[in-house]
Amino acid sequence: MSEKEKDVVVTEKVVSEADELPKTIVRRVVKDKLSQLSKDSEVNVLRESLQGFCESARIFIHFLSATDVCKESKRQIINAEDVFKALEEIEFAEFVAPLRTSLEEFRRKNAKRKSESLKAKEMNKKGKMKEPPVTNGGGSEEEDEDESSEE
Amino acid sequence: MKRPGTYSGILSGGISGRTGPHLLPLARIKKIMKKSSDDVKMITGEAPIVFSKACELFIEEITKRAWNITLQGKRRTLCKEDVASAVITTDIFDFLVNLVSDSAKSEES
Numbered sequence: 001m002s003e004k005e006k007d008v009v010v011t012e013k014v015v016s017e018a019d020e021l022p023k024t025i026v027r028r029v030v031k032d033k034l035s036q037l038s039k040d041s042e043v044n045v046l047r048e049s050l051q052g053f054c055e056s057a058r059i060f061i062h063f064l065s066a067t068d069v070c071k072e073s074k075r076q077i078i079n080a081e082d083v084f085k086a087l088e089e090i091e092f093a094e095f096v097a098p099l100r101t102s103l104e105e106f107r108r109k110n111a112k113r114k115s116e117s118l119k120a121k122e123m124n125k126k127g128k129m130k131e132p133p134v135t136n137g138g139g140s141e142e143e144d145e146d147e148s149s150e151e
Numbered sequence: 152m153k154r155p156g157t158y159s160g161i162l163s164g165g166i167s168g169r170t171g172p173h174l175l176p177l178a179r180i181k182k183i184m185k186k187s188s189d190d191v192k193m194i195t196g197e198a199p200i201v202f203s204k205a206c207e208l209f210i211e212e213i214t215k216r217a218w219n220i221t222l223q224g225k226r227r228t229l230c231k232e233d234v235a236s237a238v239i240t241t242d243i244f245d246f247l248v249n250l251v252s253d254s255a256k257s258e259e260s
Binding site for chain 1: 164174175176179180182183184186187188193194195197198200202204205206207208209210211213214215217218221222227229230231233234235238242243244246247250
């Protein structure tokens, strides 16, 4: 009986929503994939089965993080290459190629965005340099007035 | 005006708003990673992105297999049992077997 009670404790351990992956995004991934697989007709997904997808993905992250790639290389910081190696260790090597492609695409987009923002900053700087400096008390106006009074 | 950061497009955009190859919120992924093990102390900028995409591919893989089981049952609605069967019948999803058996037990109780 005590073992059953222990099992009940484990199953009743509720993961707070803040620790789970957002259901709307998981649902979108599932629906997109299903529409790819079944182009003819619409597919339904029960709400409770989404919970299964969310939980599975969460445990997948745990499982992937727990591999000892960093320990072996005596580093404390996980980088992208560590993740690729870990995927191979847990027999998800088929993911590595599409992930590398995805990462390269992200790096290209990021580099493009950075160069665009740098260009924009430089343009702003140049624009500010061209404007004449504004003096206190409107000195130029006073000079004009003097000229007009002389005339 | 504050410029949007590298990762800010994820939470705000839908499919059309995707600025990068990832959908899942990176902060949430980092949080889950840190909870998994005390050894996980620091994660560089690109690792959560790879994780996010890996999760997406993982969800797609389970979806595909669960869907095959739904079709075998000549149904059009994917249910939790299909997901459970997909996990049980796939070797690389062995790490999820406990999750599946726990949810089965909770249903029985």
